[in-house]
Amino acid sequence: MSDLNNVLDAIDNGLEESLERLEEFLKIPSISTDPAYRDACRKAGQWLVDQLSDLGFDASLRDTPGHPMVVAHYIINDSNKTPHILFYGHYDVQPPDPLDEWHTPPFEPQRRTGKDGMQRIYARGAADDKGQLLTFIEALRAMINASYSHLPNMTLLFEGEEESGSPSLEGFLIANREELSHDVALVCDTGMWDANTPAITTRLRGMVHEEVTITGPSIDLHSGLYGGAAMNPVRVLSKILADLHDENGSVTIKGFYDGVPELPKATKQQWDALNFDATEFLGGVGLSIPAGEKGYSALEQIWSRPTADVNGIYGGYMGEGTKTIIPSKATAKISFRLVGQQDPQAILDNFRIFVRQRVPADCKVKFNYEGGAAPALEVAEDHPAVKTAARALTEEFGQQAVMMGCGGSIPIVGSFREILGMDSVLVGFGLSDDAIHSPNEKYDINSFHKGTRSWARILSALVE
C-alpha cells in the first residue's frame, strides 16, 4: 500500500493542477442539443483524446452520425489474468438557459467558498459530467505518472450525446461490441448519499409510458344544449385516473405488483439507518407527506417501489375565462416506474384492460405508445466489483458506502448489459444540491478531490 499512498499524495499535491485542467475542460461549451455548438462538442472530445494520449492511451475520436465518441485503450497485460474494465462518462453538457439566472457565466468556471467553508466550482458541466469523469482521468494520471503497478487493463468510452438522448450510442456499441465488451463497466455519473457518505447506485427503476385519449362526442358540444345527456370524456378519464390508486396509495391495475420483490432485510436495515429525512426531501419542493404506498418509507417509495404517475392531462377549453363546452376529447400521459422483474409489456397490456373496463359503451379510447419501455435494473450488491468498490470508498471516506437506489433510469446501464453483456458499477460523487441541468451548476472541490482519490483506490483494489 505504500505505493498507493504515494499515488494519493500525488493527487493531493496535484489538486490545483487538476482543477486547472477541469477549468480548461469546462470552458468548452459542448452543448450537444444545439447545432451551433457542434464544433465545441468535437473540441471537447478532442481535448479528452489529447489528455489520454499524453498519458499513453491509444485514444481517438470516432465519428458517429452525431457527435463523436472518444475511445481510449490502456493495456497493461494481454493475458486474462489482469481484469479489463470499461469506463464510461460523457463530455457533452445541458444547455445553460435561463442565462440570466447564472451568477457567473456558465462557461467561465469560477471557484467560490460557501458559507459552510466548502470550496465549489461553478460552471455548466461542473458536476454533469465533466467534473465527475475527470476524477477518473486525474486518478489515472497520478497512477501512471507514479508508474503504479496495480492497474487493470482499461478501455475508456466518452459520449457526446448523453444530454440529447444518446441517439448514436446503441449503434456504436453494437458495431464495436468486441472492442468494448470487458469484465465490468465503471460509470461515473451518479451521486453520493451526502457530502460525507459515499454510495454505489445498485438499483435503477425501469419505465413504461402510455398516452390515453378518451373521445366522447364527435365535436365539442354546447354544455347547455347537451349537458346532462352527453357523456363528458373528462369525467370518464378522471374516473380512470382516480381508480389507479387505492386509499393506501397502491396501484390497482391487475398484476401490477407481479415481479416486485420485497426489499432484503439487510438492505432495508441499511436504508433505515440512513435516517433519510423525508420531510426535508419533500419540503424542498413544497410538499410534506410521502404520497406512495402506506407501510413503505419515502426512500423505499422512490428506490424500490413501482409507481403510476400522470405526467400531463388536457382536454376541452384551456384558455382564459370560460367556455361552456362538453369537450370531445380528453388525454392523459401516464408513466409507470418499474422495479424488480416487472414486465413493461405486461404492465402496458394490463393498463389497457384496466382503461377499457372503465370506458362507457359510447366513448372511444385510443392508446398512443411511443416506445422507450425499459425494465428495472439491479446490480447485485454481492457482485465482486461492487464489493471491491464499496470497500475502497469506505476506506477513503471513513464511512460505510451506501447501496443506493435511483428513482430514475440510466439507459447506458441497460445497454451495457444487453449489448455488451456487462454489469455496471455506478460510483459518483455528485450531491443533491449540484443543480445539474439548472443555472449555477456546481461541483464541490471536496467531491472532485476525494472522488479522484477514490478511483485510485478502486482501480488498485480491482487488480489485487
Next chain:
Amino acid sequence: MSDLNNVLDAIDNGLEESLERLEEFLKIPSISTDPAYRDACRKAGQWLVDQLSDLGFDASLRDTPGHPMVVAHYIINDSNKTPHILFYGHYDVQPPDPLDEWHTPPFEPQRRTGKDGMQRIYARGAADDKGQLLTFIEALRAMINASYSHLPNMTLLFEGEEESGSPSLEGFLIANREELSHDVALVCDTGMWDANTPAITTRLRGMVHEEVTITGPSIDLHSGLYGGAAMNPVRVLSKILADLHDENGSVTIKGFYDGVPELPKATKQQWDALNFDATEFLGGVGLSIPAGEKGYSALEQIWSRPTADVNGIYGGYMGEGTKTIIPSKATAKISFRLVGQQDPQAILDNFRIFVRQRVPADCKVKFNYEGGAAPALEVAEDHPAVKTAARALTEEFGQQAVMMGCGGSIPIVGSFREILGMDSVLVGFGLSDDAIHSPNEKYDINSFHKGTRSWARILSALVE
C-alpha cells in the same frame, strides 16, 4: 276574424317580397365581434330603423359604448286598456369562419330546395337572428298595411351585440327603464320542437362556473427522482372530478339538489308524448347513451335537471411525446347548469367545501370565479301571454304548441325580469338543423312564412 284572414292572405301574397327584404338584410355583414365590421353593424341597425319608420314607427338608432341599439315605438292607444309589448331581437351575426366550408358565400343569400322538397335560404344570420326577427316585422307590415285594428302598443328593441356577450345591454336597459318596461316581452330567438310542431320555451337553465387549480409540488418534478413519494396534483384533481357523480349519474355535492323541483305530471306527460328520440339526438354527435341521472329521460336531463360538467382540464406536459414529470399544478374549469330554485352562490360554496375535503394536507387549492352566475328562469306556463301565444301557434300549425325547456341560458330573459320587471314569452321558429354559428346556416322558408303568420295571430290575440 275576417280581418285577420285578410292579414294572413296578405302575408301569403307578399311572401316573395318579404323574402327579398330578408335577403337585403342578410347581405349586410353585421359581425359584431370583429371591429372591421363596425360600419356594417351600424348599417344593419339603420336598415331596421328605415323599415320601421316606413311602417310608421317612431324609430331611431341609439348609441351605446359598442354597436347601436334600435328602439322603435308604435303607440295605438295611450290608455292602459291596450296592452303594451316589448319585442326583442338582434341584428348582429356570428363570424362566418371557417369560410371554406360554406357552399355559397355567407353574405350572398341563396335559396335552395332540399331533397325533401323544402325551400331554404342559406346565409349567415338567416336563422340567428335576422330571419327570426323579420318574421315579426313582416307580420307588423301586413297588419299595418291592412289597417288592422287589433294591435297592441309596441316597443321594439334590436341589439347589435348579442353574439359578443351583450356588453352594453344591461346599462342600456337601466338607463332606459321607463321607456322599455311594459306588460310583457316577446323574444324571437328560439326554436320549434320540429318542423311541424310549434313551441314556446318556458324553462331556461341557469349557470355557475368555477376554475379550480390544485398545486402539489412547487415545481414540476422528475418523476424518477420523486415518483412515489411526491403527491401528483392530477391524481388529486382526478379524484375530485371522479367523485362529482355517483354511479347513477347524480351530482354528489352536498345540498346540490336543494331547490330542484320535480317536473309537474302534466309537463312530464307532454314531454313523454313528444317521443323524443334520444338515440337520434345523441347519435348526431357520436354518442348513444344518455349520461345523466338514471330514472330521467334524456329530455328531462337537458331541460329540467341540473348538471356538473368539466369544460376543460389541463396540467403538466401537453406536447408531443413524453416528458416524465410530476406536474406542479392541475386545473379544471367546471360549470353547473341550474334549474328551479337552485342558488348559484350556495352551489359555489358547497362545491368549494367538496373540493377542500378532498385536497390532501400538503396540496393547495385555488379557486378562480370569474362571475357570470345566473339562476334558472321559468316563465309560468299559465302566464296569460304564454297561454295566448300557445293558442295562436296551435291554430297556425294545427299541432299543439309544446312547452319546451332550453338547456342553455338566454341572458336577456333574466335582464328583462330583473331590470324591467317583465316576463318574456319565447317564441321562435328555428330548427335544430339550422346550423346557427356554423357554416351553411339556413332558415326554412316554411319557418319564415308560418312564423310571420304566427306573429300576426299572436299580436291579434293579445289585444282580444
